[in-house]
Amino acid sequence: MTAFLSPDPAVLDPAPLDPAPLDPVAALERMMLIRAYEETLIDLHGRGRAAGTCTAVGQEAPAVGVVSALTADDLILTNHRSAGHLLARGADPGRMLAEVMGKRDGYCGGKSGSLHISAKELGVVLTSTIVGGELALATGVGLSRTMLKQPGIVACFFGDGAACEGRFHESLNLAAVWNLPILYVCENNQWQAFVHRQETMAADGIAGQAAALGVASAVVDGNDPLAVHDAARTAIAAIRRTAKPFLLEAKTYRLRGHFEPDDQSYVDKAELVHWRGRDPIPRLRDRLERDGRLTAADAARIEARVRATMEAATAFADASPYPGADALTTDVYA
Amino acid sequence: MTTMTVNDAISAALAEEMRRDPTVLIFGEGVATKRRDLLEEFGAARVRNTPLAEGIIAGTAAGAAATGLRPVIDLLFAPFLCYAMDEIVNSAGKLRYLSGGQFQFPMVVLAMTGAGWGVGAQHNHNNESWFVHSPGLKIVMPSTPADFKGLMKTAIRDDNPVLVFADIALGYTPGEVPEDAEAIPLGKAALRREGTDVTLVSYAKTVGTCLQAADALAADGIDAEVIDLRSLKPLDEAAILRSVAKTGRLVVVHEASRLCGVGAEVAALVAEKAFASLRAPVLRLTGPDAPAPASFPLEQAFVPQPDAVVAAVQSLMLDVVAA
Ligand SMILES: Cc1ncc(C[n+]2csc(CCOP(=O)(O)OP(=O)(O)O)c2C)c(N)n1
Numbered sequence: 001m002t003a004f005l006s007p008d009p010a011v012l013d014p015a016p017l018d019p020a021p022l023d024p025v026a027a028l029e030r031m032m033l034i035r036a037y038e039e040t041l042i043d044l045h046g047r048g049r050a051a052g053t054c055t056a057v058g059q060e061a062p063a064v065g066v067v068s069a070l071t072a073d074d075l076i077l078t079n080h081r082s083a084g085h086l087l088a089r090g091a092d093p094g095r096m097l098a099e100v101m102g103k104r105d106g107y108c109g110g111k112s113g114s115l116h117i118s119a120k121e122l123g124v125v126l127t128s129t130i131v132g133g134e135l136a137l138a139t140g141v142g143l144s145r146t147m148l149k150q151p152g153i154v155a156c157f158f159g160d161g162a163a164c165e166g167r168f169h170e171s172l173n174l175a176a177v178w179n180l181p182i183l184y185v186c187e188n189n190q191w192q193a194f195v196h197r198q199e200t201m202a203a204d205g206i207a208g209q210a211a212a213l214g215v216a217s218a219v220v221d222g223n224d225p226l227a228v229h230d231a232a233r234t235a236i237a238a239i240r241r242t243a244k245p246f247l248l249e250a251k252t253y254r255l256r257g258h259f260e261p262d263d264q265s266y267v268d269k270a271e272l273v274h275w276r277g278r279d280p281i282p283r284l285r286d287r288l289e290r291d292g293r294l295t296a297a298d299a300a301r302i303e304a305r306v307r308a309t310m311e312a313a314t315a316f317a318d319a320s321p322y323p324g325a326d327a328l329t330t331d332v333y334a
Numbered sequence: 335m336t337t338m339t340v341n342d343a344i345s346a347a348l349a350e351e352m353r354r355d356p357t358v359l360i361f362g363e364g365v366a367t368k369r370r371d372l373l374e375e376f377g378a379a380r381v382r383n384t385p386l387a388e389g390i391i392a393g394t395a396a397g398a399a400a401t402g403l404r405p406v407i408d409l410l411f412a413p414f415l416c417y418a419m420d421e422i423v424n425s426a427g428k429l430r431y432l433s434g435g436q437f438q439f440p441m442v443v444l445a446m447t448g449a450g451w452g453v454g455a456q457h458n459h460n461n462e463s464w465f466v467h468s469p470g471l472k473i474v475m476p477s478t479p480a481d482f483k484g485l486m487k488t489a490i491r492d493d494n495p496v497l498v499f500a501d502i503a504l505g506y507t508p509g510e511v512p513e514d515a516e517a518i519p520l521g522k523a524a525l526r527r528e529g530t531d532v533t534l535v536s537y538a539k540t541v542g543t544c545l546q547a548a549d550a551l552a553a554d555g556i557d558a559e560v561i562d563l564r565s566l567k568p569l570d571e572a573a574i575l576r577s578v579a580k581t582g583r584l585v586v587v588h589e590a591s592r593l594c595g596v597g598a599e600v601a602a603l604v605a606e607k608a609f610a611s612l613r614a615p616v617l618r619l620t621g622p623d624a625p626a627p628a629s630f631p632l633e634q635a636f637v638p639q640p641d642a643v644v645a646a647v648q649s650l651m652l653d654v655v656a657a
Binding site for chain 1 (some may be wrong): 357359379380382384386387389390392394395396398399400401402403405420421424425429430431432433434435436437438440463469470472492493494635
């Protein structure tokens, strides 16, 4: 009689319904493009041509692993480290750079900068720089999927810091009681700006909180895009089967500082060294070379393609004009 | 014409708009329990109770609005909007702009406020001007059942986030509502009484206060014009300026505190654009810079009363006589 249903405990299928393993070479190339994009941004900032920015260097695997498991109908909400999610979704790096540089050809006409990029044509509804904003809106996007009988699910990326916000609990709770098709992806990169996760939470991770809210969850190695992809497909299959949300926690690490420039003087050196040894890009590349799935020549070709893409992207962004002064007050109201 | 209360007018507007547009839905704490008629007519998917969590209610509305629905949320009392401030101000209000116009946020936020129930400051806080100050939001605060119905309909059809504040004291006030009440445009003030000597600008329950004061002033031979703003953003600047150009005197009356309130904006507008018309200083009669008390006499003392409006107007007339 009411819409306020109590959740059944969701059961996670051991195998995805429709397993389509991620092509590991394609995954490697996408991760390399994301890395190159962020390094380009850092360089542009260093030369005073772009504002400082939050990068997700070292976190490319959850972006590529999860986004490659989505279909064209699915929608994405994400946080201030969204470049990887956008690029994994096929965003044009030139239009992204143009956005960060405040140019007219950016996805949002230069009004969002790096911290709020959305791209309707890609189904990226929100980059929230209010930590937890993506969690607050995701339920509404899930609600519109169900009420409008849209086939897509919602992928909501957030950090371990956002899991300390009340909205994390509010969002999962509502998604569970309203049966909303949301894949919550916590990129636990161990850091919350300048504070280590161990200082702010007694638990060793985030996934453990899901059960109390009636949400199924899984933890995955967030530095392995293939493992993330499989976990995401399994989770999405569970969402489709049970019509309930799912929380996937990807354990990963932010290899650079919070906001460029950042000398990381506050970071424990041993921890950094440990995680540098698990950098997802060399890790996958070594594995593919060992398995004979990638030759040195292949790798060189990929590197050249990525370099050419970023050169073209930078040239495009450079050539794009700034918005006219009239844009200051357009699109405030419908 | 039918006679109905403000509360019924809001429900009637909701029902009509939900019939018109299948993407309209309403949710909030107790909404499905209290709005039984809506639940029965439109079903549990479109009339929903929610957990007690104003932030996620507002965030859910913003996310739903961005992706094809037209949610109405009832956040109960205006002070509770503090829990939803981020979603209303930072998301609903800003994301159309930040997205370069890619996404829009057609949603309505309902909240009650004002003296009358003795509920004290955590239920009664006329905080409407906070939202007037926030870009991307529209704010209405009507005073009659007909306006509630017409403006509620417009608010639901509007492609922007609209906050509709309902003065608690007006909830059970009956009034005439045309059967075929059409949507009333946002940003149009209502001229409640024509006059030539002084302009009284107000909204919500103090419109009635101004009308009572105007009757008393008429007995003294002072002819007051009363403007009901109805919509605080967009603000009907033309209506205010037109009236002041005629009367040369302005008193702004509202229950919200004075500092940076709507009255400050109206006064500044007139100072900037109609200074030459002014024959006396602009006055504001408002609530004090204090939380709203529960005690009935104190609660009433918070709100400008008709005799204070009369005295204020008389002081302006004296001013002119003295000069
Ligand atoms: C509401 C809010 N509080 C604080 C900040 C400042 N801030 C930006 S990012 C960040 C850390 C967020 O940590 P986490 O969610 O783990 O994401 P990460 O930065 O590690 O990717 C903080 C505190 C903010 N942007 N929004």
